[in-house]
């Protein structure tokens with residue numbers, strides 16, 4: 001008993017003294033101790049641009065390329081993205097990763113209030129990402145500097161690219177929390193309480209203001225997440241170590257997840273989306 005108390009006190013002291021770092025990785029729904037990551041460092045994608053899009057092909061590709069490039073230009077990681085084609089929506093392409101601009105019937109497939117939705121398919125026991133798609137809601141996004149209540153396209157895409165590579169929101173608000181979430185999440189108000197005046201809101205923050213372009217730049221939490229999971233010239237790694245004793249996964253304190261049992265195989269698609277629209281401080 002005494003030993004446990006000491007361990008907890010030391011852990012608490014370390015946590016208080018540690019530099020603020022809030023990033024979080026997307027977790028396997030059925031094994032929340034497992035985080036998601038791509039096994040390869042070069043990720044191709046197809047841009048799906050409908051004929052009736054409110055964005056020209058140049059606008060759509062510029063915003064998309066700009067968003068991927070922000071993540072690709074961080075020195076401590078070597079993740080890379082390649083746009084292999086710009087095509088209208090239609091038949092499958094050998095490259096299944098997509099950025100899809102949706103100009104009709106958004107509400108039939110997605111949450112009406114979401115500016116974009118990123119879907120990731122992954123192995124539930126390994127966290128290995130197989131394919132990812134970003135769907136962009138054209139009705140609420142804009143590239144215009146004369147923004148009137150819409151969301152800045154490149155800002156939205158930069159956030160979604162984070163999800164595309166397996167990075168989660170560092171916290172959730174009452175508006176963004178998934179009531180069916182399998183893994184524990186941090187409340188944004190608790191996280192904000194740890195911020196100092198100098199802290200900048202990470203790009204992976206779950207909420208952004210209309211017309212706000214500030215979240216398009218990556219902050220230290222975002223780059224720490226990127227470089228932790230995809231360190232330059234080294235293999236991708238889990239967000240936290242998965243201790244394995246025989247076939248039993250044991251509790252993992254740093255991220256608050258506990259999972260026990262024998263891993264099983266399977267694939268699962270997870271939906272991650274932002275409910276853009278609430279207020280946000282910067």
Ligand SMILES: [Zn+2]
Nearest residue numbers: 169206273274
């Ligand atoms: Zn998000």
